[in-house]
Amino acid sequence: MAGFDAWIFAVAVPAVVFAGISKGGFGSGAAFAAAAILALVIPPGMALGILLPLLMLIDVATLRPYWRRWSWPDARVLVLGALPGVGLGAWLYRVAEPDVFRLLIGAITLGFVGWQALLRLGAIRPPARAMPAWGGGLAGVTVGFTSFVSHAGGPAAAVYLLSRGLDKTRFQATTVLLFWLVNIAKFVPYAALGIFSRQTLLLDLALAPFALLGAWLGVRAHRAVPERVFFAITYTLLTVTGAKLIWDGLV
Numbered sequence: 001m002a003g004f005d006a007w008i009f010a011v012a013v014p015a016v017v018f019a020g021i022s023k024g025g026f027g028s029g030a031a032f033a034a035a036a037i038l039a040l041v042i043p044p045g046m047a048l049g050i051l052l053p054l055l056m057l058i059d060v061a062t063l064r065p066y067w068r069r070w071s072w073p074d075a076r077v078l079v080l081g082a083l084p085g086v087g088l089g090a091w092l093y094r095v096a097e098p099d100v101f102r103l104l105i106g107a108i109t110l111g112f113v114g115w116q117a118l119l120r121l122g123a124i125r126p127p128a129r130a131m132p133a134w135g136g137g138l139a140g141v142t143v144g145f146t147s148f149v150s151h152a153g154g155p156a157a158a159v160y161l162l163s164r165g166l167d168k169t170r171f172q173a174t175t176v177l178l179f180w181l182v183n184i185a186k187f188v189p190y191a192a193l194g195i196f197s198r199q200t201l202l203l204d205l206a207l208a209p210f211a212l213l214g215a216w217l218g219v220r221a222h223r224a225v226p227e228r229v230f231f232a233i234t235y236t237l238l239t240v241t242g243a244k245l246i247w248d249g250l251v
Contacts, residue, residue: 020214044101049195059180061215066173081140089148090189102249105150109242
């Protein structure tokens with residue numbers, strides 16, 4: 001399509017489908033892999049600008065299946081903390097070079113993989129008791145900042161929500177509501193910073209059906225696909241892309 005070569009589109013399609021599956025069925029934690037993948041072939045700012053409208057579309061598509069099955073008090077604590085985190089991310093975007101964002105996205109990506117590996121090995125454990133509201137506020141700031149700079153707010157949200165003892169579906173529904181609201185909050189500063197463009201809009205229009213396909217697959221995979229299989233693929237993908245982004249940012 002005009003303004004984008006076939007290679008970029010070929011990379012973007014599976015990345016967006018993957019984001020839809022993650023957000024639709026597996027707690028949103030790995031959806032930011034799409035940003036890491038896209039940042040391998042286009043500038044990080046453009047990758048973020050392309051993905052935000054698509055993530056918002058996925059949010060809307062997945063709200064209905066989980067409607068009112070969330071924990072509103074927990075979502076509210078995280079959203080209130082996320083707002084200053086979004087502001088911090090907007091400030092950094094204004095003053096930092098693109099390579100800083102390659103390094104940030106890469107570091108957050110490898111940090112997520114490392115945290116999950118330690119969790120599964122038993123080296124660290126989820127909080128045994130429910131985190132207090134102030135802990136949720138701090139988690140929310142991290143959600144807002146990491147979501148702004150790399151669409152990677154899922155891990156910080158998971159740390160807080162896992163401590164709350166939510167069942168699988170309630171956890172999933174709460175993350176859907178949370179990131180629907182956080183992504184709305186990100187839209188205005190993204191627009192003000194010039195992250196959106198005619199090119200990103202054109203690619204969004206072309207990729208929208210694939211975002212919806214991914215969301216549809218994710219909702220259905222929520223019960224049918226073992227989480228171990230999905231995340232084994234995810235961690236491999238994230239390790240490779242995270243290392244490559246850090247290399248690109250340093251070189």
